[in-house]
Amino acid sequence: MDTFITLIQIAVGAALINNFVLHYFVGICPFLGVSRRLGTAFGMGCAVTFVISVAAVLSWTFTYYILRPGAPLPQWVWQTLGGSSATTVDLSVLSYIMYIFVIAASVQFVEMYVRRFFPPLYKSFGVFLPLITTNCAILFACLEIMKHLQDPTKLWGLHEALTLAVFGGVGFTIAISMMAAIREELEMCDVPRPLRGAGIGLITAGIMAMAFMGFTGVDKGIENTLNLLMK
Amino acid sequence: MLGMCPTLAVTGGMKPAMTMAAATAFVLISANIMISLIRGLLRPHLRILVFTLTIATFVTIADRLLAAYLYQMSKELGPYVPLIIVNCLIISRCEICASKQGVVTAASDAVGMSLGFALALASLATVREVLGTGTWFGLAVLPQSWPNWGIMVLPPGAFLTLGLLLGLAEWVGQKRRSGV
Numbered sequence: 001m002d003t004f005i006t007l008i009q010i011a012v013g014a015a016l017i018n019n020f021v022l023h024y025f026v027g028i029c030p031f032l033g034v035s036r037r038l039g040t041a042f043g044m045g046c047a048v049t050f051v052i053s054v055a056a057v058l059s060w061t062f063t064y065y066i067l068r069p070g071a072p073l074p075q076w077v078w079q080t081l082g083g084s085s086a087t088t089v090d091l092s093v094l095s096y097i098m099y100i101f102v103i104a105a106s107v108q109f110v111e112m113y114v115r116r117f118f119p120p121l122y123k124s125f126g127v128f129l130p131l132i133t134t135n136c137a138i139l140f141a142c143l144e145i146m147k148h149l150q151d152p153t154k155l156w157g158l159h160e161a162l163t164l165a166v167f168g169g170v171g172f173t174i175a176i177s178m179m180a181a182i183r184e185e186l187e188m189c190d191v192p193r194p195l196r197g198a199g200i201g202l203i204t205a206g207i208m209a210m211a212f213m214g215f216t217g218v219d220k221g222i223e224n225t226l227n228l229l230m231k
Numbered sequence: 232m233l234g235m236c237p238t239l240a241v242t243g244g245m246k247p248a249m250t251m252a253a254a255t256a257f258v259l260i261s262a263n264i265m266i267s268l269i270r271g272l273l274r275p276h277l278r279i280l281v282f283t284l285t286i287a288t289f290v291t292i293a294d295r296l297l298a299a300y301l302y303q304m305s306k307e308l309g310p311y312v313p314l315i316i317v318n319c320l321i322i323s324r325c326e327i328c329a330s331k332q333g334v335v336t337a338a339s340d341a342v343g344m345s346l347g348f349a350l351a352l353a354s355l356a357t358v359r360e361v362l363g364t365g366t367w368f369g370l371a372v373l374p375q376s377w378p379n380w381g382i383m384v385l386p387p388g389a390f391l392t393l394g395l396l397l398g399l400a401e402w403v404g405q406k407r408r409s410g411v
Contacts (some may be wrong), residue, residue: 023386024310028235029319093295096313097287104280136236136317143310194402195394202394209387 003159005226009219010163015171017216020137022175022209027137031176032201041180042173049169051132052141054106056165059099059142060149060158067095068149092146099142107132137172141165178208237318238352239389240311245368248356249349250304254297254312256345258289259321260338265289266329267337273330282325283316290316320348358392359383 018024021031027048034044065073069090078089115122132138144164148156182204191200241251262285266273273281294312297305305312315321324344329337360366363383365373382388 025236025239025386025389026314028239032235093291096291096294096316097284100283100287100316104283136314139314139317140310143313147310192398194405195398199394199398199401202390202397206387206390206394209390210382213385213387 005223007159007163008222008226010160011167012215012219012222014164014167015174016212017219019171019175019212020140020168021172022205022212024140026140027135027172030135031172031179031205032198035176035180035183035201038177038180038184041176045169045173045176048132048135048137048172049166051103051107051110052138052165052169052172053162054110055099055103055138056141056145056161057158058102058106060145060156060161062098062102063095063146063149064155064158067091067098067146068152068155070152092150095146099139099146102142103138137168141168175208179205182208236314237311238355239386239393241308242352242356242359242389242392243363243384244360244366245353245356247304247307248352250297250301251308251311252345252349252352254293255315255318255321255348256342257293258286258315259324259345259348260341261289262286262321262325263329263337263341264334266325267332267334270330278326278330279322282322282330286321286325287316320344355389355392355396358396359388363388 014020020026021028030044030048035041063071065071069092070088071091074089074091078087079085083089111122141164145156145161148154148160179201183201186200186204195203237251237255241247262282265285266282269281290313293315294305297308297312324341328340332340357367360368361372362380364379365371365375365377380388383392
């Protein structure tokens with residue numbers, strides 16, 4: 001049951017409290033660039049969520065077995081080559097290069113798969129897929145997962161990593177869809193001329209970020225409620 | 232409007248902003264020189280991958296250097312140092328300038344770009360730090376009685392400040408154009 005509560009906390013934390021866009025400022029480029037129409041914004045959100053999940057599973061696997069300090073695979077190689085078992089092999093210096101590879105590869109892979117098996121879906125969000133490679137939200141998710149695999153006493157499992165990624169993506173979708181909905185309305189408004197375009201977009205984002213600050217502490221509340229219900 | 236993530240994330244104070252500007256400048260200059268040196272070997276369909284890998288290598292170096300010499304600052308900047316890899320500013324300079332020009336042109340372009348980036352970060356960080364904590368580079372500039380605008384150093388302040396600064400720049404530009 002504890003696992004369940006941890007997962008809910010990670011999910012709420014990633015989607016609402018520490019929203020990727022409004023709290024960590026990752027994924028700002030598409031957030032401002034692709035938020036003119038609600039439909040396209042939602043499509044972009046779904047594409048990001050999809051890629052982020054694939055990349056998270058891959059990067060968790062690589063980090064857990066190869067990159068983290070004392071990971072099984074390099075440790076085994078080191079000992080087979082005659083190294084002492086007291087040494088901890090740490091390949092985490094390679095992690096950034098590895099993640100970039102993983103992200104580029106998974107975007108390619110997802111693109112090919114979707115084009116082959118879901119042509120209508122490909123038509124609707126195929127254009128966004130190449131853009132996603134340089135989306136910081138995905139690298140950020142990989143880095144967060146890596147952070148939780150550094151300390152050997154409390155390692156994250158695959159389920160925790162996947163929850164973070166999926167709900168991070170959901171949080172991104174929520175933010176970009178809200179932004180697009182507000183912007184559609186803003187087109188009817190008389191915005192002061194110097195602020196038109198990016199200026200008013202950023203101010204809107206600022207007000208949204210203030211609203212999202214109100215979620216602080218919700219995870220604690222959910223934990224308490226669930227604990228009460230369990231009793 | 233390129234390289235937004237770090238612009239917003241690290242400008243809560245002058246110190247992190249300037250460290251970030253220095254790290255970005257290091258990566259941008261080294262990557263530009265490197266790409267310019269190997270530009271004859273690039274193949275069109277693989278070039279973006281080569282760019283990102285070169286940048287990732289230099290970011291790893293910058294990250295290790297920061298962790299070795301400025302440990303506290305490296306903790307504070309957290310994930311934003313590795314996120315330099317996906318800073319669109321660097322990739323676009325590699326693509327537009329370094330892959331077509333000689334070493335000297337590419338290097339000077341990178342220096343100019345990094346100065347511009349540092350200036351942008353500095354203006355944002357100045358507004359946020361002075362209004363948010365009444366200090367600048369950690370030195371008090373406003374009287375003790377100044378009520379700190381806590382919101383300015385929190386995420387919403389970043390969005391608001393950048394939005395208003397862009398508006399201000401646009402307003403000045405329009406004034407100048409209509410004056411001429």
